[in-house]
Amino acid sequence: MLRLDALGQRYGDHQVLHDISLTVPDGQLLCVVGPSGCGKSTLLRTVAGLLPAAEGTVTIDGTPVTGVPDRMSVVFQDYARSLLPWMTIRDNVALPLRRRGLRRAARRAEAEDILDRVGLTGTADRHPWQLSGGMQQRVAIARALIGRPSLLLMDEPFGSLDAQTREDLEDLLVEVHRTDGATIVLVTHDIDESVYVGDRVVVLSQAPAAHVVLDQPIDLPDPREQLTTRGAPEFVGLRSKIGQAVRTPATS
Template identity: 80%
Template sequence: MLTLDSLSRHYGDHSVLRDISLTVPDGQLLCVVGPSGCGKSTLLRTIAGLLPAHEGTVTVDDTPVSGVPDRLAVVFQDYGRSLFPWLTVRENVALPLRRRGLGRAERRGEAERILERVGLAGAARRHPWQLSGGMQQRVAIARALVCRPSLLLMDEPFGSLDAQTREDLEDLLLEVHRTDGATIVFVTHDIDESVYVGDRVVVLSPGPGSRVLLDLPVGLPGPRDQIGTRGLPEFVALRAQVGRAVRSGAGEVS
């Protein structure tokens, strides 16, 4: 589904990403972890075709990325700014379907279907500013899912939410992944979250010139749940392994 081959990006003389090579198979949920400022968001935007690679290539479905690929969706951390406050929740979710030429009734039906799926069936006629932060992020996720993307990019989407809402949305993500089978690249700075939701965790080093420090398959049994999974010895061991990689990377530049 996704291949990064010796990907590098810089701003003038400042190196952000250096020689990143990854292959993400179809249907995998890949978590990318690293400290603030290491280039996680830049990596995601380069995969999405929103920023050009300066060296190396990004390939999606065997096609080099030169713009935003078809059947790709992005969920940003700043969900409040990504929703249109003058549109209803249903209208926000249905908006991407206009590009596909669907009629008004079909757009409405698809939006209502996905809103029910993310637990917002009763909020369709409300506006984003009438919702809590967690509900707004569910709207943003619904808008990303309504086009049935084959590649979903998520940039620290739960980072600003309270702990309970964050856990609820982590479980929603796992349900969506299990049902839809989309390939997902999920950026987070939270080590526990990366191990809980991921099929695989990649740790980036601190900048400048971030590179891959660890590429770790997770392999926890499913279905996962917030209490049982986090109490497993395997979970604790994987979390420690990711934590050591993050700390060793920080030590390299300290």
């Protein structure tokens, strides 16, 4: 579904990403982790077509990415800036449906259905500034899901939330992935999170010129549950292996 071939990215003379080759099958939830500043978000923006690749190619279903692809959605960490404060929650969520030419009543009905699904029943007539941070991020996720994307990109979407809210949204992501079967690429700095939600974790090396140092399948039983899964010996072993890879010096 998604393929990166010898992908490289640079800002001027500064090499950020080097020779990244990955194939992400349909329906996989891939987590990308690595040291702070290694280029994880740059990788995601390149996949999204927001930055042209300096080297190599990104293809989706065999088609090279030269701009923002159709049927792709992105959820950013800065949820407050991604929501339009003068619009109601319902209208924020329904915004992507305007491109499909749906009538207003149909857009509103679909928005309310997806709000129910992400646990925001009864918030449709409120505005973003009337909601907590965790609820605002649920709105951003609902807006990303309403177009039924085949590819969902998430750039540290839970990084600024408190621990309980973060766990709740991790469980929501797992449920959405299992139900919808969309291909998801999640960038996160949280190793535990990557092991808990992912089918596979890719570790990038330290900057400069980050490259893949570990490509680790995650074979944990379903359903996943915060306390039980995180306490399992298999989880602890995977977390240790990935953590060691993140901390390995780039020259080793």
